[in-house]
Amino acid sequence: MGLLSLAIWTPIAFGVVLLALGRDDQVRAVRWIALVGAVVSLLVTLPLYTQFDLSTAAMQFVETRHWIETFNINYHLGIDGISVWFILLTAFINLIVVIAGWEVITSRVNQYMGAFLILSGLMIGVFCALDGMLFYVFFEATLIPMYLIIGIWGGPNKIYAAFKFFLYTLLGSLLMLVALIYLYVTSGGSFDLLTWHKLPLGQTAQTLLFFAFLAAFAVKVPMWPVHTWLPDVHVEAPTGGSAVLAAIMLKLGAYGFLRFSLPVTPDAAHEWAGLMIGLSLAAVIYVGLVTLVQTDMKKLVAYSSVAHMGFVTLGFFLFNDLGVAGGIVQMVSHGFVSAAMFLGIGVLYDRVHSREISAYGGVVNTMPKFAVFAMLFAMANAGLPGTAGFVGEWMVILAALKVNFWVGMAAASALIFGASYTLWMVKRVYLGPVTNDHVRHMKDINAREFFFLSLLAIAILFMGLYPLPITEVMDVSVAELLKHVAITKLN
């Protein structure tokens, strides 16, 4: 079994064991097995980075096996510089989420932990799949555990949120399914992604395929104006669900752009780049303004996620290496930062059971240790230099300036909004005098919370101060991708 298979199936195997363990009378054992599972799953992904060959853009750690011979569908895995970090990020966030849910989740613990472990394996599968149908299977299968996570452990309006999440994303991906089948038929019976990259396609076909992919990926990212599911879902999802959703699941859509939309339909991508840049800027500016007026902390972070993901899609459709690389860096950094923000809100929510900004005030007086972490995460969310949030946004803004001054200008304005809504929230929640009794009786974070928050803090600072390990692995792959996208596929 190859390393990639191991990375996919280890968490899934642990998850299945947890589901089989049954009821809530062995909670301790369940938690420890989940923890061991998450740690082992993270460890098996580490060699993917340490053994990664920086000099080639070709797929590495490739595994190929026949899966469904009737349709020539293969179990074809492989990663390049674009995908390798997402696998590590997924395994890392999964571990954090398991620790974060340790005492918080008290009902049906085995199903909670099992769902997250299985979900993590499936998402790693999306990042490794080099077969269109394998990609789709993993991509779709992630909906099931997430639907259950939101619906079982979510807030008061969880059912509405779970349905909205499932049906909204299914709508997009079903159109992609038709596109995949069309590509299969056109390519003469192959679901191989790398074959599709070389497949010549006419203008109309490319445009239709591009929009079919856009339906799937734009909903997932989510891009303005199909972002409306995200705030509703984030508000109702349990803390761990929000963290995984923001940190990893949104990246599945953005990753899809890099694997499908750009290389399979390059001409359509160029033709519609203006539209994509427009939508991205709308996400950055308009959603940035919407974020300002939010009164619910989770909703605020959810909207700011949409704005941050706007940078990602903006970077991709500038078609220069700084933009694409910046977009990918932004994806990784947003993975850390958004997870940290949601888990921080979770820490507050566990104590006061409210997400309203107005329910807090002066938290720094009662929870000084936590306030330091919260401050750091907020600064990263606002894109302060020295934190992870800065690197990607700066790269994308620079790339945008190269292409068009006004696009760069508009993108840069987002930094102002980002600083405004984040700092204003920090002021209202943490600073000032203690406003009510709930806050007065809050206990500061315990060792477990300190542990996982500091893991995230280290990751965010490290990436902000020394982003080279992240950027150097993707250089060759991004250059190769852009070279490929520049060549027309029209015949």
Added chain:
Amino acid sequence: MIDKISLIAVYPEIILLVMACVILLFDLSVKSRTRTATFVLSMLTLAVVAAIQANYALSGQTIYAFGNMVVSDVMGNWLKCFATLSVMVSLVYGRHYAAERDMLRGGEIFSLSLFSLMGMFVMISGNNLLVLYMGVELLTLSSYALVALRRDYILSVEAAMKYFVLGALASGFLLYGMSMLYGATGTLNIQEALAAIQSGQLKHQVLVFGLVFIVAGLAFKLGVVPFHMWIPDVYQGAPTAITLMIGGAPKLAAFAVMIRILVEGLMPLSADWQQMLMLLAIGSLAIGNLAAIAQTNLKRMLAYSTISHMGFVLIGMMSGAVSGQPEATANAYGSAMFYVISYVLTTLVSFGIILLLSRDGFESEEISDFAGLNQRSPLYAAIMAVCLFSLAGIPPMIGFYAKLAVLQALVASGGTLQIVLAVFAVMMSLIGAFYYLRVVKVMYFDVPSSTSGPITSPFEVRAMLSVNGALLLVLGIVPGGLMALCANAVMQMLAT
């Protein structure tokens, strides 16, 4: 006159017929309420028949017997094997339910289901219009009686009446169409009819006239719009154990009859019947999915969902006969066959769970009866969830690959119209996802209601359900074997 070869081809049918009579007599001496002895004997019979059929199918031979009246080929033998297994599973699931409702008295349920299976066998292996018709009648007559088995239950009797009246009408359609065909071609034999039509000397109008009636009759048996009216009433009204029996295996037989008549016999008219099937498919997908949303009764909801799934089967059926591409043709019919088999497998689970949760005086057929199942029994909630996700076509359940195969055949068969239809089909399955998810929601997110008691079903039901449910997932993870089996079976059928 009857040679040895001919006998070999119908050994399973002979065993079934003999044993159905033997079981009827044997049951007179059985006094227990649960009829364990009769049940075991029926199971043994079915197991032997299934083994013989699998053996025939694996041998890969095609035998025409009794003067070309019947054919025993790979596709037919596999379908018969799966139909037998499906009846076995139905009996396992349904026995305690039937016993609690006093439906086992006289043991007719066993012999009637054997007779209905016999009817399916004749439908699957008939090579002559009249033989096929007799198979259809044997199946449906046994089904009418099965639906009415609970004499004191008014809904069942009503369902049986509806089923009978509409079924008789449909049989009339079918027979009328067959007689038109006979009048035009001068033969009842399928191959001879094919040859006569291929000669090009027959009047197209007469043939199409007959074809319309045949398609209408088949559409009724399959339960597709606009001939679907009986499905919701019969599914809901019939005792659940019987719903399982008429909703499962007979679909395999109905598929086989379509293949025998439309593909083997009327292939030159494919341009005509493909259009008809397309309209039926569009209607079924739309009405089946939309009407299912409004249902609060799970059996009725599953009935409407059946209609939409048969729409997908028809999409597979109408995507064959691509000019000059025999492989694409085999691919399309193979995908339809795969769809039917995976649908039957899933249906067994969905009704099996209803049977599992029902007990004396409690039908457990309202969606609200499933409230909080996850808290009461995580295993069966998980099995039902797998089943519903499979019906909704979410990977990695088997139902997804069925949809994939059918849509792939559709897109491969042509141009823009087919792609538009594929988009329409996936949009309809999005609507479908909504009502399946609603049941998952009830099971996982709601709290158990006070009416829900402990699960009292016997061990064999629980074990069988677990295996059955696991198969949906396992076959979803490794669907290659079953897909190849279907493709090969259809390939051989087309080759001979």
